[in-house]
Amino acid sequence: MSEAIELIERRGRLDELVQKIERWGADRKILAHSTGLAQFQKTLEEVDELREGLEKNDREEIEDAIGDVVVTLVMVAGCTGMNFTDCVESAYNTIKDRKGVLLPNGIFQKHD
Secondary structure: OOHHHHHHHHHHHHHHHHHHHHHHHHHOOHHHHOOHHHHHHHHHHHHHHHHHHHHHOOHHHHHHHHHHHHHHHHHHHHHOOOOHHHHHHHHHHHHOOOOEEEOOOOOEEEOO
């Protein structure tokens, strides 16, 4: 399978998963009755679990935490009337042509 076709199939899977997450949030009344700030608190909890997984180099915990962070961000977007995929696309459009350097600590530093 070509790289382009695989990328398109993955994008379709991600869009489908985001829709499933949104339905899950709607079914549980999160989108109707929670707030972006409340869901942000959940995101912080999941980010902390991600840090713990990274510190332990626990692949299973890392994978679970990354997924949980995405789920909470989809909820943040939905609770604030935004679309998660649109937010990610906007961020990509901002960074796609960004120039900078990768620092020795592994952090990318943009040039203005």
